[in-house]
Amino acid sequence: MRNTMRVLLATLASALVLTGPVAATPAKEAPWLPEAAAYRLTLFLGGLEPLPWDDIETAWSEPYRGSEYSTGAVEWLDRESDIEPDGLLNATMREDRQAVFAEATRLIALRIEEELDRVLAADDPAAAQLAVQTARELYRAFQDGIAAADPEAARRIGLAWLELNSSTGSAGVLGAGATSADRETMQAARAFISGYLAENYLLDSFAPRRTLSALPETAVLSGKAIEVPPSLPPGSDIFDQDPLPLLVLNFEEQGIDETDLPLVAYGDMLFDSAQIFGSPARDLRITCSTCHNRSDINQRLFIPGASHQPGAIDVDGAFFNPIFNDRRDDPIDIPSLRGLRFTGPYGRDGRFASLRDFTRNVIVGEFGGEEPTPFMLDALVAYMLEFDFLPNSMLTTDGRLTDAAPEAARRGEEIFNRPFAGLGDRSCAGCHVPDANFLDRQAHDIGSVAPGYEGARAGALDTPTLLGTAYTAPYFHDGSLPTLAAVVDWFDETKSLGLTGAERADLTAYLETVGAADEPFEAFDAENTAFRLAFAELTTFASTLDTLLPRRDAEHILLLTDTVAADLSADASTMSNLAARPEVYALAERLAEVGAAVRADDWAAAQAGWTAFKSEAAAIEERAF
């Protein structure tokens, strides 16, 4: 019917934008009801150290990021419910974590009860079903905790929801086909759900929680160690961008096939593998490319409590690797990795001279992964050193404008090279050196970093390149400036450059010209589909088995098969040719079988599986997707 069709199509549409070549391909979440979203955000934020109390307050007062509802939970409750959130708001004001958890948990349980009351009180099936649906959407706030602690209870509650909805009867269509409710079944199903809530969530007091989760109280009291699978809260966005940045690899532009570069191909695979990180990043299928999408950036990326705005993240906060938590709320704008071999030292402040050291720090420090093997680091570095800048026909290789550049940019070029007293008699070009890829590989304190303490000498940042920057807004280490024009204004004001309005516009035009590219984005069409790109990449990754199998390198083979088989299977959901999905699932299973054979030390079977994979992949490749 209309309602379900609409939801289905919305989901179809979102399924279609999950175009991430070999990326995590997470399913887009169904929208959360405001109070359920606020509860999940509370659980997530409540687990961070230091606890961001302002964010928790906002979680209840404002709609979550990307919400389809224009109101926050408190206003929504005022409109839709008789339940008062006063206790919760009071506990938030007192910054009492346990009380906030208890009040919020009770509130959600009470809301489910309220909707269940409405189910029973409804005088027509449509109203009853609406209340069932709302109650189930609220129950979703507890669901992962129950599933982790007590699968049998989760199953029985799942059946109770089915029984409840089925027994509400049907309003029919235009009066035809109406059926009446089965009150007895309704009451029994409701009683089962309410009984579980009463025992686990609708309690006067809760045992102290070390970490906040939706685990049922009886499970917590049992003392058993129960892991709830990590999840991101409502408002998170780790999807790929649309349009997708174009990846420019040096070898590829020279016509060299990646399958002939096994070390690079393996590094490419690792760049897209969540397996190299620890939990929670690994469980959430976060990879290098989640942030550094196609060697560039992910302007959408947002995780509540870790991002202060889209495209920024605090990788040394409480969420990813608690032992690496620097207890400073200092998210940075994700930097592009284009031209990486020319942009060292690495890190916004140039803290790592070596790309290899930087990469190890990302894996082990920031994302809590196991110590990578030398081979893994070699491969990742080999791959990342292939990242080239985007070709730009308005710029010569030594940084001068070509005839294709607009006139305003030409005027701006003169300003860019003009020394200013406010810059210590240097020009913009003094640091952003045109014939050195618009950087000088030095750190300068330009006053863009607020000092962490009085007298701090800690504000120097590595000069960033200007190449490709037309597509990497916002700017500065913290993403505080939204446009290149804002960057020009910032320098003009803080360095007293004394530029006229026209000069600022010309300088901006120059930056936009230097930062431009002939083809910044991947061009998809009926032929070059997102899935085709993903399929080509994944089969390229797998090609490293030609090198690894003869070496009987079990460790690195398993890392590959675990990553690629799962991604291949997940990416099948993005195929436009839905009928061909089973073949891709079968291919993914074939690769998983190679992994299973290696685990069983059956190298003949592994080789046979790999040979079969290659011929099946070639057969799929020959047909249109």
Place this chain on the structure above:
Amino acid sequence: MPVHLTRRTMLVLAGAGAVSLAAPLAAQGDALRLAFIPQENPEKLLGDIEAITGWLASEIGVPVEGFVTIDHAAAVEALRNGDADISFMGALPFVLAEAEIGAVPLLSEVYRDAPSYTGRIFVRRDSGIDALADLQGRDIAFADPISESGYLYPLAEFVEAGLIEGPGAAEAFFGRVFFAGGYQQAMQAMAEGLVDAAGASQYADLLLTPQQQAEVTWIAESAPIPSHLVIARPGLDADLQDRFVDAMLRLNEPEHRNKLRYLYGPDGYVRADSAAYDGVRDMARRYRLLE
């Protein structure tokens, strides 16, 4: 289907902009009134209606008003009494509205190049269930008893296979039959192992996570189900009706395609072929929904 529209939200939304949930103005010859069936989030629908009616008005040259009805029955009632000229509607309610008030089919929605879709019986790949007959005594979840692809058409496959005598005899074949409340709920119940099978739209597996999608398959597919339509009340001015249809067909053009998202998100529209709905008329009679 249940709709996410409560009395409280209705009161708030009634004051919103050019669109309303309140009764529309009495019929006037120089304006077009469109009835929309509510979806998950009425706030979004109102914004969508405002966007599309504004565009339609500029294309057709008469004021276009959109309003949200409580359900299909209310939309048909609005068409009957002239409060609405046009309504968006599912195939089954359309054939009933046609019989009841002489509603006229104008346009059919297109998805993935076809003005039709199918219903399927989905199972988990590891369930060992390969054929409809394997579901004897097993549990199944459908979307809703009046859903074409989420009940009527998939169930007809069991009748076709000689496993069920006819509508109403399903309980004798299956273990338990549930109406989960929607495609997604039915599919989740199957994927999570609460039931053995789900009857839902051919695209419903896309509502599962990519991991779940790899774990499910389908064992039967229904005859094509004609897609949702745009219908008119009988007696609508022929010229106005033509101009409306022409404007809607311009949504297929590349420069206007982005507006389709304001209209339940089809890939486009084609002129409705009334004969294409014969199968639905027949289905409605088999389920005794239509005389």
